[in-house]
Every structure is written in structure tokens, then in C-alpha cells.
Amino acid sequence: MTQAELDQQLGRWARMGYGSRGVIYLVIGGLALLAALGERGGQTTSSKGAMLKILEQPFGNVLFFLLIIGLLGYSTWRAIQCFKDPDGHGSSGKGLAVRTGLLISAVAHTALAFWAAKLLIGAGSGGSLQNGGNGFLTTNLGQIALGIAGIAVIVTGFARIYKGATARFEKYMNIPSDKRRWARPVCQFGLIARGVVWLIIGWLLIKAAWLASGGEIGGTSEALAMLRDQSYGRWLLGIVAAGLFSFGIYCFLEAAYRRINCSIVDPGQNR
Template sequence: MDTPTLEHIARLGYGARGAVYCLVGGLAALAAVGSGGQTGSSTDALTSLLAQPFGRIWLGVISVGLLSFALWRLVEAATDADRHGSSAKGLAVRVGHAISGVINAGLAVSAFQLALGRRESKGGDGSAQDWTAWLLSQPFGQWLTGLVGLVLIGIGIGFLKKGWSGDVTRHLVLPAHARGWAVPVGRLGFAARGLVFALIGGFLVLAALHSRSSEAKGLGEALAFIRSQPFGWVLLGITAAGLFAFGVFSFVQARYRRIEAPDLADGKAALKTAAASLPRP
């Protein structure tokens, strides 16, 4: 697999992520104004495509794109393609990319199953409670669950900070005419994503404190929680707009992101050198 191929895979992946976020945000916005949408998980949003013309074909395309994104995230994590370095922060980013790769691979499988007509019994929220129950059942399960929740809260705060004052165009090569609208769209998108991550992390901490997996919430229930607050339809509408904006920004990334794909030939040479330096038995 050469560098141009990896670049195409990465761009296809960013586009697929954009499609998912636009679906989630669009359906949540319809729910906010009472026009028949839903506050559901990513899987629920993909399921809604089944009612659309050529829905199964779109699901198949998105599943390929999500699998591409999962592959790119894993490559990023393994090779440090974005050069985050080996500092604590850099390693944390790379671990986050690896986790993102696993999650997107799972979502790709779900989309492919839906395309084949195999509906799942549970959406993303049920899955969140299932794996939380499994984690709680492990040794030091409450501590582990709470730690995961705190990590998600930290990620959410990081996204909120990036939406407020961070450089959302750091890895982009934007033409001048796109910068005026892409930057505010990116900021709104990261802020909404940060809010959702922080909420999901908070629910996970509560699940750890009370040792009840039923308190864990996925994306859909986090959005439903926002809607249940005073003036919830306004808050949900703003959040939904932000999630849709992140989807649009993902399309911007698909087009303008600087993809620093690793040189696989150099990587193979490095592995051979390392292997040759190992002591012989």
C-alpha cells in the first residue's frame, strides 16, 4: 500500500465521518423543532437511511468509508503520521486515535450489517451500557470505569477549548475564500462534540460511583438529556447544529487536510534494521 493510496483512504474516511455527524446532527435538529427527528446514536442515524431511496447502497458506501477511517486512525497511532511526538500529550493523542480506529471499525461493521438487512437489537446507548456492565464486572471495575469517564471528560474539555480558542485549521491547507466560513464551522463543531463527550464521561463516572451500568449513556441519551433541560429544545437545537457543523468540517478535512502519510518503504527498512540488531540465540 503506497502513500497516495493511504491518502485516498484517509480522505474517504473523513468524508464518511462527516456523513455520520451530519445525519446525527440533522435528525437531532428535527427532534428539537418537533419535526419528526430523533436524538439517537450513530447507529440509529445510519438506520434511518434504510427508509431513503438507495439507502442500503449509501450504507454500504459509508461502511467502506468508516472502515477506511478506522484504518487511517490506526496508521496514525502506529506511525505518528501527524508528528505528535512521544511526550505524554503526544502519546495520549495517539492512543486516542487508536481508540477512534476501533470505534469506527465497529460502526463500519454495524453499517455493513444494516446494508445487508441485519438489524441490530440495540443501538449505541444499549451497547454503552453493555460494555460498562462488562467493565464494572472486572477487578477494580469501578475504578476503571471511573477512569474512562474522566478521560472522556478530559477529551470533551479539550474539544471545548479547541472550539473556543484552538487552531482548528492546524492540519488544513485552506484556500483564502474558505477560511472565512470554515473556521467558525469548525469551532462550533468542536464545541458541540466536546459538550457531548463531557456529558457521556460524566454519566460514566456516575455509573462507576453507583456501580450501576444503567447510568451509562451513549450519544443518543446524552442528546435526550440535553433536551430534558429547561429550554431544552433550544439547547438541543444548538448542539444539533454543532454536530452537523462538525460533519461539514469533516468534509472540509476530507478535501483540505494535510495528509502526512508515512513512507512505508522507510518503515519496512527500519524494521529490518531493528530486527538485524537483535542478539542471535
């Protein structure tokens, strides 16, 4: 296989990864929207919960396997983005921060894929999504690490909101002009909603650090539940849930129209 053929295969794998992430967010957003509407089967859940729901469907094992392959492809592309910098983020402080975030994303999605693979072959922990072994997080050093992580997540949340509000995602995508009219607001809505969820998760992490309650770390499911429990919670949950569903559509648009170059030499050419 030539280098060009390998790069083409990696590009297809990365697009499959964007699609897999889109499926997960469609499920998360759809279930949360049903919960906001008070419909049967609605619930607030996380990426793992969404994948478990997919596993319960007809041909769930096949769909689950395809999601695992896609997540590994997405992780590989994230690693390429970090180390080869095809988007031209550079080596400035801001650029290194973005590339570090891409590496963290690669690690997180790899971990999710391996969790799913273990579950598929029967070696996983079943439907348990609870955190275990978090004794370190209740120590002074663990609280500091958790607080720093919370601040980083909040910064990332604001970055997602900014990316959505300014439509900066368009510089990395080739969306056809006939689709841009509806695609742009959908993508913006999705990114902003996801940013809001990240802000809440960051707050939950800081709260856990402050209270030394490392065993109660919140994620997407807890963030959505927190929205639901507020005044006008069903409205808030419904809006954010619709936004997360829109983020799933955004992921599908990335799968179709994202510029993906796995063999770039000059990081500045895609700026």
C-alpha cells in the same frame, strides 16, 4: 503498485472516511435539530441510529455500504496517525496521550464498521442499540474502569473545546483563503459542540460507575436527550444540534483540505 501509488490510494480512502463521518454527524445534528424545533421525524440519536436512518432511505443499502468502506478508511488513517505520527505529536506524555486517543478512535470506528457490515448482510442485531452483557461493569473493578473511562472522555471533551476555541485544527488543514472566513467559525462551533457532548457522556459514564448501573451507559443519544430535558432544553438541544451539524461540515472540510501523508518518515516535518 508502487509505494507512492499505495500512499495516494490510502489518502483517498482516508478522505472518504472523513466524508463518511461527516454524513453521520449531519444526520445526528439534523435529527436533533428537528427534535428541538418540535418537527415530525426529529429525534436524538447516536452514530448507529444515524446509520440506521440512512439505511431506511432510498438506495439505503448502497449508501450504507459506502459508509462502511469510508469508516474502514477512516480507521486505517487513524491507525497510521497513531503509529507513524504524520502530525508530529511525538513521544512526550501529551503526544502519547493524543496518539493513544487516535488508536482508540481507530478501534471504535472499526467496530462501528463491522457492526454495520453485520447488519447489512443480515447477521446484525437489527435496530437494537442497547448495551448487553455489561455484568462486568457492575463489579467493583468494572465500576473503576467505567469511572476512569468517564474521566478520560471528559478530558477529551475539554480538549475538543480547546481545539475549537483556539482553531488549532487549522495547522493540519490547507483551507483556501477565500473559504477560511466562513469555514473557521463553522469548524470552531462544531468542535466546541462535540466537546460539550463528550463532557456529558463522560458525566453519564461516571454516574453509571457511581451507581453501579453498567447496563445504563449513556452515549451521544442520551447526552442529547439529557440536554433536551433541562430548563430551556429545546434551546440547549437546538444549539448543540446545530453545532453537531456544523461538525459534520467540518468533517467534509477535512475530507477536502486535511493534510494526509501516509508515508511520512520524519514526524517533525508537519509541525
